[in-house]
Amino acid sequence: MPVEIPKDTWTGAVREVTIGATAAEGGTRATTVTIGGATTMPFMHFEGSIPHRPVIAVEIVNHRPDDWSHLLLDAWGDAANDPAAWAKAAEQAGADLIQLSLNQTGADGNPITPESAVTATKAVLEASGLPLLVFAPGQAELDNELLVPIAEATKGERIVLGIAEDKNYRTIVAAALANDHLVSARTAMDVNLAKQLNILIGDMGLPLDRVIMDPTTGALGYGIEYGYSVMERLRLAALQGDAMTQLPMLVTAGYETWKTKEAKVGEGVPQEWGDWTARAINWEVVTAVALLESGADIVVLRHPESIARVRAAIDELMAVPAAG
Amino acid sequence: MALTGIQIYKLLPQTNCKDCGFPTCLAFAMKLAAKQVELSSCPHVSEEAQAQLAESAAPPIRLVTLKANGHEVKAGNETVMFRHEKTFYHKTGLFVRVRDDEGPDAIKARVAPADAYAVNYVGMDLTLDGFAVESASNDPAQFEAAIAAVRSASQRPIILISRDPAVMAAGLKALDGESPLIYGADAANWEAMAALAGQHSAPLAVIGATLDELADLTQKIQGAGVEDMVLHPVATTLGASLALNTQIRRLALKKNFRPLGYPLIAFAGNDPVGETIAATQAIAKYAGFVVLDHFAPETVYSLLVLRENIYTDPQKPIQVQPGVYEINNPKPEDPVMVTTNFSITYFSVANEIEGAGLPGWLLVTDAEGMSVLTAWAAGKFDAERIAKAVKQFSIADKVSKKRIVLPGHVAVLSGELEEELPDWEVRVGPREAVDLPAFMKQAL
Numbered sequence: 001m002p003v004e005i006p007k008d009t010w011t012g013a014v015r016e017v018t019i020g021a022t023a024a025e026g027g028t029r030a031t032t033v034t035i036g037g038a039t040t041m042p043f044m045h046f047e048g049s050i051p052h053r054p055v056i057a058v059e060i061v062n063h064r065p066d067d068w069s070h071l072l073l074d075a076w077g078d079a080a081n082d083p084a085a086w087a088k089a090a091e092q093a094g095a096d097l098i099q100l101s102l103n104q105t106g107a108d109g110n111p112i113t114p115e116s117a118v119t120a121t122k123a124v125l126e127a128s129g130l131p132l133l134v135f136a137p138g139q140a141e142l143d144n145e146l147l148v149p150i151a152e153a154t155k156g157e158r159i160v161l162g163i164a165e166d167k168n169y170r171t172i173v174a175a176a177l178a179n180d181h182l183v184s185a186r187t188a189m190d191v192n193l194a195k196q197l198n199i200l201i202g203d204m205g206l207p208l209d210r211v212i213m214d215p216t217t218g219a220l221g222y223g224i225e226y227g228y229s230v231m232e233r234l235r236l237a238a239l240q241g242d243a244m245t246q247l248p249m250l251v252t253a254g255y256e257t258w259k260t261k262e263a264k265v266g267e268g269v270p271q272e273w274g275d276w277t278a279r280a281i282n283w284e285v286v287t288a289v290a291l292l293e294s295g296a297d298i299v300v301l302r303h304p305e306s307i308a309r310v311r312a313a314i315d316e317l318m319a320v321p322a323a324g
Numbered sequence: 325m326a327l328t329g330i331q332i333y334k335l336l337p338q339t340n341c342k343d344c345g346f347p348t349c350l351a352f353a354m355k356l357a358a359k360q361v362e363l364s365s366c367p368h369v370s371e372e373a374q375a376q377l378a379e380s381a382a383p384p385i386r387l388v389t390l391k392a393n394g395h396e397v398k399a400g401n402e403t404v405m406f407r408h409e410k411t412f413y414h415k416t417g418l419f420v421r422v423r424d425d426e427g428p429d430a431i432k433a434r435v436a437p438a439d440a441y442a443v444n445y446v447g448m449d450l451t452l453d454g455f456a457v458e459s460a461s462n463d464p465a466q467f468e469a470a471i472a473a474v475r476s477a478s479q480r481p482i483i484l485i486s487r488d489p490a491v492m493a494a495g496l497k498a499l500d501g502e503s504p505l506i507y508g509a510d511a512a513n514w515e516a517m518a519a520l521a522g523q524h525s526a527p528l529a530v531i532g533a534t535l536d537e538l539a540d541l542t543q544k545i546q547g548a549g550v551e552d553m554v555l556h557p558v559a560t561t562l563g564a565s566l567a568l569n570t571q572i573r574r575l576a577l578k579k580n581f582r583p584l585g586y587p588l589i590a591f592a593g594n595d596p597v598g599e600t601i602a603a604t605q606a607i608a609k610y611a612g613f614v615v616l617d618h619f620a621p622e623t624v625y626s627l628l629v630l631r632e633n634i635y636t637d638p639q640k641p642i643q644v645q646p647g648v649y650e651i652n653n654p655k656p657e658d659p660v661m662v663t664t665n666f667s668i669t670y671f672s673v674a675n676e677i678e679g680a681g682l683p684g685w686l687l688v689t690d691a692e693g694m695s696v697l698t699a700w701a702a703g704k705f706d707a708e709r710i711a712k713a714v715k716q717f718s719i720a721d722k723v724s725k726k727r728i729v730l731p732g733h734v735a736v737l738s739g740e741l742e743e744e745l746p747d748w749e750v751r752v753g754p755r756e757a758v759d760l761p762a763f764m765k766q767a768l
């Protein structure tokens with residue numbers, strides 16, 4: 001019996017956002033990455049167009065982090081001692097983008113300086129041709145002190161500067177505006193908060209095709225369902241034509257996962273949790289895949305094995321199924 | 325699809341006799357549409373109208389139950405595409421597959437630990453739901469032996485896998501009195517399988533690669549008298565599987581398309597890595613039953629938690645019991661920290677302290693399951709409530725240093741709390757749980 005395939009009709013689309021600029025475009029990147037553009041819910045190839053696949057950003061730190069699980073540091077080996085080497089290793093592991101996180105303290109234990117932050121950013125840009133995201137430590141004043149000189153020193157690279165939040169977006173947005181960069185706008189798991197921040201950023205004159213939104217998520221077991229549903233709601237609103245939700249979404253699946261006890265702790269945990277390394281990687285992969293299903297355009301990951309697995313999942317999700 | 329009040333009214337006697345307790349038939353019809361009364365309250369409704377109303381009241385996705393020895397796994401009766409629209413109801417049943425050519429001893433050895441597995445998450449014990457037994461040998465006797473081996477180690481519901489009706493008949497005989505899932509019926513064997521499903525009152529899985537094929541089969545099988553079916557839309561990639569599952573759910577919910585109004589089953593695949601990913605998608609996107617080929621605690625734990633998270637009612641967040649929680653065996657001189665009883669808030673805070681290996685007393689107040697900021701905004705987490713919890717749970721008797729740490733988000737409460745608790749020192753902690761260990765090391 002012939003069954004008509006039920007297609008939803010959508011009027012809106014997610015904006016296309018291009019990260020990175022090649023030499024011809026005023027930067028130095030070997031490649032650029034374009035995300036967004038979808039006219040349907042995640043991977044519904046039968047009813048709309050999904051011109052760009054979701055991508056994987058790999059998180060590296062400006063110096064060997066002392067608060068990361070040794071499972072991660074062991075996996076990255078000596079590369080984690082140096083951001084340039086780490087960026088290369090991340091590229092080899094299958095990254096589409098590099099996300100450089102700036103730690104509050106430098107390698108010598110002293111507070112990070114704008115000079116050292118700029119040096120680390122430039123080293124990463126030289127070591128890898130992938131487009132870059134730079135996330136400051138998340139303290140309003142310090143973030144501004146670091147991101148402004150970074151933005152100036154890398155003018156034209158179309159870096160994603162983060163993290164722009166309601167309390168702290170003006171300086172970052174202005175720096176992006178003046179130096180041909182993008183921003184990542186983070187709000188706390190709420191559709192309206194996300195819209196408001198996008199409006200505020202747009203009002204400063206930054207074109208919205210230079211904004212990515214990070215609606216925040218919890219990891220598996222720690223509130224993933226909130227992030228999951230907020231993302232579905234944002235994407236539905238975007239497809240229904242709400243312009244302020246039509247931005248690609250970024251989720252820090254790796255950061256959230258590696259905060260959890262399931263990933264961080266290997267001893268003194270219930271036996272039912274099973275093998276530590278396998279569990280930690282599962283935790284990151286399940287978190288990332290669930291959030292891809294709910295609309296993530298960029299997933300930021302930490303473990304090299306997770307990168308490979310999530311990449312394989314994206315390949316399969318993007319393989320357009322035969323009609324039928 | 326549910327009928328509107330007006331549509332129901334047209335089926336009623338329209339005499340306004342008031343025997344139902346309502347002044348008019350229309351008033352009763354409205355209540356019925358809102359599911360606030362039962363049709364049986366009207367003694368005068370015709371049989372024909374009854375049948376029509378029953379048909380329209382049937383859920384768009386049929387509820388199917390697998391039963392064995394007091395265990396039940398239900399799937400179906402779902403009402404929404406996205407969990408935020410209402411909630412997902414029947415948690416995806418997770419099954420582990422064994423094959424009869426593994427031999428009874430190996431089967432027993434695999435089933436026993438999977439059957440015994442229970443992991444605590446947010447105060448709940450999560451377990452697997454049952455086992456799938458596949459006839460790889462195509463030999464009825466060997467199939468029966470494998471089923472007996474499973475039954476010697478587990479009483480949970482079973483999915484029987486064979487396309488050969490003779491083998492399936494042997495399997496069903498071995499499980500007499502239970503309702504296993506028969507997997508399954510295809511274009512070649514459906515008549516014989518439907519007959520078996522009828523004889524044993526067991527639900528039947530229907531296998532097809534396209535919507536057309538599946539709808540054809542379910543209609544034929546329904547014609548043969550079988551009502552309880554489960555669909556297996558066969559797909560070779562994650563993307564294809566997602567598309568089929570979504571299309572079937574949409575047809576059932578939005579078009580009330582009966583031939584596909586059944587729960588779905590998914591086979592997560594045979595390599596352990598791909599299996600975790602496929603099962604993740606299946607849990608999030610509409611499978612009622614998922615069959616795994618491996619049992620590994622580190623995989624099953626993550627999938628059970630995902631299932632819990634996806635199927636949580638968005639209107640009713642999971643709460644923890646208010647009280648004093650001891651973390652890392654605190655001593656009287658260790659700090660007291662306060663937070664709300666929203667499970668995720670509690671677990672984030674407890675996890676940070678515990679993960680850092682720092683001892684402390686965590687006072688969890690009754691904030692009606694809201695997070696710190698939301699509860700504060702709603703007046704459910706204020707100085708008065710915190711002081712009340714301090715007294716109610718007699719935390720002062722447990723500690724030598726009367727010092728309490730407030731979440732940074734509610735720093736504004738510190739003055740009032742000092743007034744409420746005059747002999748306590750009130751400190752303001754960090755806003756985020758992740759910064760708590762550093763705060764405890766440096767400031768306490």
Ligand code: SF4
Binds near residue numbers: 336338339345365366
């Ligand atoms: S009992 Fe039936 S017929 Fe009488 S008023 Fe109620 S609905 Fe109408």
